[in-house]
Amino acid sequence: MLAPIVVTLALLTLYPFVANVWYSVHAMDLTQPFKTGFVGLRNFQSIVVSAGFVKSLTLTVIFVVVALTLELVIGFLVALALWRPLRGSRLFTTILILPFGLTPVALALAWRLLFNPSGGGINVLLASVGLPPLDWTASQELALPSLIIVDIWQWTPFVILILLAGLVALPKEAFEAAAVEGAGFWRSVYHVALPMLRPLILVIVLFRGIDLFRTFDTFWVITAGGPGNATETLNILLYRTAFQNLNFGRAAALALVMLVIVIVVSQPIVKQLIAPRDGR
Amino acid sequence: MRPRTARILRTIFLAVFCAVWIAPLLYTLRVATAAPIYSQSGTPPLFTEITFENFAAVLANAEFMTALLNSLIIGVASTCLVLLIAVPAAFVCATWEFRGRQNLEAWILSTRMLPAFVVVLPYFMFFRSLQLLDTMFVLIIMHTVISLALAFFMLRSFFVDIPRETLEAAQLEGAGQIATLVRVALPQVRGGLIATGMLVFIFSWNELAFSFTLAGGAVKTGPVAILSFIAFQNVQVANLMAAANLLIAPIAILLIVAQKGLIRGLSFGAVKG
Numbered sequence A: 001m002l003a004p005i006v007v008t009l010a011l012l013t014l015y016p017f018v019a020n021v022w023y024s025v026h027a028m029d030l031t032q033p034f035k036t037g038f039v040g041l042r043n044f045q046s047i048v049v050s051a052g053f054v055k056s057l058t059l060t061v062i063f064v065v066v067a068l069t070l071e072l073v074i075g076f077l078v079a080l081a082l083w084r085p086l087r088g089s090r091l092f093t094t095i096l097i098l099p100f101g102l103t104p105v106a107l108a109l110a111w112r113l114l115f116n117p118s119g120g121g122i123n124v125l126l127a128s129v130g131l132p133p134l135d136w137t138a139s140q141e142l143a144l145p146s147l148i149i150v151d152i153w154q155w156t157p158f159v160i161l162i163l164l165a166g167l168v169a170l171p172k173e174a175f176e177a178a179a180v181e182g183a184g185f186w187r188s189v190y191h192v193a194l195p196m197l198r199p200l201i202l203v204i205v206l207f208r209g210i211d212l213f214r215t216f217d218t219f220w221v222i223t224a225g226g227p228g229n230a231t232e233t234l235n236i237l238l239y240r241t242a243f244q245n246l247n248f249g250r251a252a253a254l255a256l257v258m259l260v261i262v263i264v265v266s267q268p269i270v271k272q273l274i275a276p277r278d279g280r
Numbered sequence B: 001m002r003p004r005t006a007r008i009l010r011t012i013f014l015a016v017f018c019a020v021w022i023a024p025l026l027y028t029l030r031v032a033t034a035a036p037i038y039s040q041s042g043t044p045p046l047f048t049e050i051t052f053e054n055f056a057a058v059l060a061n062a063e064f065m066t067a068l069l070n071s072l073i074i075g076v077a078s079t080c081l082v083l084l085i086a087v088p089a090a091f092v093c094a095t096w097e098f099r100g101r102q103n104l105e106a107w108i109l110s111t112r113m114l115p116a117f118v119v120v121l122p123y124f125m126f127f128r129s130l131q132l133l134d135t136m137f138v139l140i141i142m143h144t145v146i147s148l149a150l151a152f153f154m155l156r157s158f159f160v161d162i163p164r165e166t167l168e169a170a171q172l173e174g175a176g177q178i179a180t181l182v183r184v185a186l187p188q189v190r191g192g193l194i195a196t197g198m199l200v201f202i203f204s205w206n207e208l209a210f211s212f213t214l215a216g217g218a219v220k221t222g223p224v225a226i227l228s229f230i231a232f233q234n235v236q237v238a239n240l241m242a243a244a245n246l247l248i249a250p251i252a253i254l255l256i257v258a259q260k261g262l263i264r265g266l267s268f269g270a271v272k273g
Helices: A003-024 A042-049 A051-083 A089-101 A104-115 A121-128 A143-169 A172-180 A185-196 A198-213 A217-222 A234-244 A248-274 B003-032 B036-041 B053-059 B062-095 B101-113 B116-129 B136-160 B164-172 B177-188 B190-206 B209-213 B222-231 B237-257 B259-266
Strands: none
Touching: A003 A248, A003 B062, A003 B101, A003 B116, A003 B136, A042 A051, A042 A248, A051 A089, A051 A143, A051 A198, A051 A234, A051 B003, A089 A143, A089 B003, A089 B237, A089 B259, A104 A121, A104 A143, A104 A217, A104 B003, A104 B222, A104 B237, A143 A198, A143 A217, A143 B003, A143 B259, A172 A185, A185 A198, A198 A248, A198 B101, A217 A234, A234 A248, A234 B116, A248 B101, A248 B116, B003 B237, B053 B237, B062 B101, B062 B136, B062 B177, B062 B190, B062 B222, B062 B237, B101 B136, B116 B136, B116 B209, B136 B190, B136 B209, B136 B259, B164 B177, B177 B190, B190 B237, B190 B259, B209 B222, B222 B237, B237 B259
């Protein structure tokens, strides 16, 4: 009964990996179909040394770290507010699933419109309270923060719901013991709830971190890496290298570099998650 | 702080959060139901009359409706394939201990970490050489592949909850693994199976990177088709938002129905939701 999944996994992971390695050491520029052949590590050299790569890596790191931190902080505060039963909290959770469940392209189009410097919803709102309009996605400085705002909007609800499920499942006794010792709400959250939620927070950091690292839809629809290359994360750089410059050799090299980054960064978290469990 | 005060503060905090979070969705509805004359300036006045002519225009757009139909076909087909592959595997991993089980699960989980384009490049070349680019077949296969890990771990979390005795009883009566799965296990996880199926469908419907690079000419899915709306100059934003709303409407319904399963699936069974 395992045969189908093993075959699919092999096709999904082994074949692309081997093929990527093969492309990465060959000249595979689709605009120059007759210039093929083994080039050693030249693709890696040209991609890693390029200024675009360093800029993309920096942008990606900023995007992942800032968005993840804010999503965890906001998510935890809202989860705390929802923790004890409250009227209407069911309706609230229903609203929360929409941002991360609905089609990202459609939502990104909505945000593109909201950020529009002339007549977009956000600037209209700013004007109505007497603030000057901003250029949002059209400016070098605000483009990445704008995309961070979109991701926070989209994915904080997911963090809320995961943390809320974790909070609800915590044993009551631990908090009663803390209350007996005279600990207030915030103290017991810090000393009791947070340590107990640690595995769950690691799960969020792992999955969210990886997803942020490979976010494509939102970037592509809202800025397409622009203005200029102000929001050209590694994933967008990869797309542009492969499907706009049609240089598959170089793109494959970049893909492998990204894969190594994901593995190296996620390894410590995966180890911590797997270690204390006994299999189930 | 008195409990009553705390409750009021919590309610206010949550209400504000909720209002801010729902605003972008309401904004799309407002633009979509505004008269097209406002569409050049981007934002229509808040209180202006509601019209459905933008929706009518999108519904009459054959290209977009074909794309939605494509999305539906690809979604249903890939959901069936995912379940066919993931159900037996999840069942075996959840109920039997065997050598290499942890390695297999780690392998499945690792597929979740690949950036999409790592997979796209080789498959682009592969399907190009088979002249299969821009076909429904390619997208059905790729959409199957992207949801496999999610479906596996979600189903596994449901199978783990089945009491072992019922499975052992079936085995004592001489039922094989497949018979045990079909006759004893599946009826007990029916809700979980449906939730998993809905989630896999949602993922297929929402997918962009593969649909965009491996197809997008002759075969467009909903998200790809809506992007071709903005490729033209002079975008009718009211129409665009109407199309966006039509694209997300079926998913909104599925999400509300499959609410609990969604959290379970997205956390890979780590949170029972």
